[in-house]
Amino acid sequence: MNAREAERSLLSMVGVFKTFLARDGTPFAAVEDLSLEIEAGQTVSLIGESGAGKSTCGKLALGLFAPDSGSVVVDGTEILGLSARAMRRCRGKLGVVFQEPHQSLNPRLTVMRIVAEPLLIHERSLDRKVRSERVRQALDAVELPWAYREKTPRQLSGGEAQRVGIARAIVHNPLLLVLDEPTSSLDLSVQAGVLQLLERIQQNHGLGYLYISHNLPTVRFLGGWTLIMKDGRVVEEGPTSTLLTTPKSEYAQELLGAELSIF
């Protein structure tokens, strides 16, 4: 992949390796030789079972760890070795949604303050009125009433809390969202609404999604490109629709064979 292509993509990870030390000192490879690319409006999904390394991947994309080798390029900028200031600027182009809605929100803050945080970090020059308006737009986008702004997380249901998390992730107009199992803790009926919401938001804002999940039906719904991970390595990748219908690798077939449906 040449430099010009890397500039077009929102996120580009090439040959990324990350090893951790287990408690007894032995190293284990959390991520081995991972490469992926996400363009505007595109969803790239990482699926795999627990311990496959997909969460670590998400954290590498966010710059929360530095890779041992390989490159992570966000919107044309290599994030390895960036100064704290430059890193923060970079983070302004990213948004994150986590798995546990209630645990990812500060229980002492109001919805307003939670959603406004990325603005307070990245767009400090905004005056209060403008900031308030931006929060309102974000809440609109996730279909929560403006009246909710004074509520605390404890007063919200799981689905509502997750919507607040999504509002927070888009309020500063990022280019890319990293979604780490965003629907895994939600009831089925709530998950449906959140999935449709995520799709709508992506279409309206042209966001790229790095979607991490072990839930195959949700991955299929979002479409795009999928990488199947096992023990830190990418076992197979391809367009979501075909990969999750007729995979070629043995592991992928095993995974799909374990999927249950009502039909």
Add this chain to the structure above:
Amino acid sequence: MGTLLTVKGLSIGFRQYGVMTNVIHGIDLAIQEGERVGIVGESGSGKSLTARSIIRLLPIGAIPTVSKLQFKDLDLQQIPERRMRSVRGSRIGFVAQNPFGALNPVMRVWRQFARLYASHGAAGAKAEWRQRTEEILRSVGLDEAGRVADAYPHELSGGMAQRVVIAMAVALEPELLVADEPTTALDLTVQKRILAVLDRVTHTGTRSLLLVTHDLGVVTELCERVYVMYQGRFVETGPTLSVLRHPQHPYTEMLVNSMPSRLRDIQREPGGPGTPRGAETMSQGCGFAPRCPYAFDRCTIEVPALESRESECLAACFHERLPDRPVGSAMTPRPRA
């Protein structure tokens, strides 16, 4: 095949500020010998409480009332706790969601089995028990039975630990196995294997299964009959495939339509962002009315009872037939706004 378990009029309430509030509202449940029944519902539906009330293991503060709780020849409502303790394990087995919560972390596996035998007054020498333990471990697919028997729980993987729990649950040959979300915490491929184990231990027809889950695929895989639960009531029940493929209650329909594979076909967003906290239990009438696309005035005043529908199903709804078409038929996609 006789009736194994009959539950009639089960209600469970909690007392807060001196006022009793019910979370389970007078449900009826029956399991035949050799039958595999599922309870499906989302969080807050009361399915876990229901399963636990059968073996009388309710959380502190839960106040159950039931008009009938008959397990074969035993009236489970009347017998003293001492007797109930011997029923648990030897006649009704229980498997919970977290295997590591059910196993004693400081005891090796064989010892936990030994304790199980001893507490149920089983006679026999240590060598016999050990052999029997290893046999049972093998029967749930743990081929290295010897190694597993010597292990501590933390040395086992999640899947292996859950197999051990299942093994302990069926060790004394109970007639009923109750499983509360047994695979929710497990990976997909591990889940498949555990479900196969559950299939094996209940397939012979001599052991019944009551499976509680939120996963529609899981219940389809194992159970021939299902109860759909919403806010402490059964809203629909019948043969699993009939209920899930041709739902006759709006909630079941919404649940089935919420599966991501269905989302492209349906016209509207199912269910909305979920009911805000506290709101659901404050309305009179049918609990689902606030979210129901077919609700009319009667729905907010009266609570519908379970009534017969087609294909041996029962549904609790004032509509005798749902206005919409059943799951699986194609629909016109909504034009994009």
Add this chain to the structure above:
Amino acid sequence: MAQTDTGPQHANSAVGVAPGEMRSSHVFFFRVREWSGVLLGFAVLGVLVTAALSGPTPYDPLLSDPSSILEAPSGEHPFGTDRNGFDILARTFEAAKTDLLLAIEGIGLALAIGVTVGLFASARGATGEIIMRGLDAFQAFPLVVLSIAVVTLMGNNVENIVFAIAIINFPRFARLVRSQALTLRESLFVQAAVAFGASKTRVLFRHILPNTTELILAQVSIGSAHAIRVIASLTFLGIGVSPPTPTWGAMIRKGSRQVLSGEWWTFLFPGLFVVLTVIAFNLIADGIESRRVQRHGT
């Protein structure tokens, strides 16, 4: 199960209300019962402070009347008089001012130092551990010896009592703050803040600290109870406060000389007030802590 929607997390709070069943006055009654410990504690302290500030008797606590020495409790002197002719009731309440003020100042200082040290120690791994071990040393120090040392070095002033209390109590807060900070660092919302680009300062002051205050509150109350006892002990020994300023400890000491001659009112009342105040603080601490545990589970 990890599902979180239409219903609350655990069965014990799975309650809604049938319409018409719960009037707000009904709830109020139960709420009051729940909070009864804390309310009682505050009530006692409130009465004490108001009385102390407004002076409950016509007698000046600092003026003695040599004509009425060692009079037993009566309508005139509800708590009797001491060997110098002071009205004990007046002095007991006046002493409340001193003792409570010292306790508040001491704990306040301990809080300020403790929180700072705790936050600082939480930010660095190994240095933090060293600091914690240093704190162990502070806490192991016998209070009386420390106070005497402070007084010897710095003079017999009332401020030194405040320092002694602060020194003995700040490790309590430092430890709490540090352990909570370390726990919160692993929590998802802190990770979220970092992922969104929050600086370490922002994380510390906007996310970690606000979630630590509830935990600290109960400790402030317990520390105050402890401080009252410490003040009583130190002033009993004569450290810090000189006559005629009354403190409970000094009054007890003076009154204890009457033990053999049987004038019980000279030492009983100040002692009683120490006990009452300590109980009040403990009730408050208890109430705060059980409320917090009820909400958070740990």
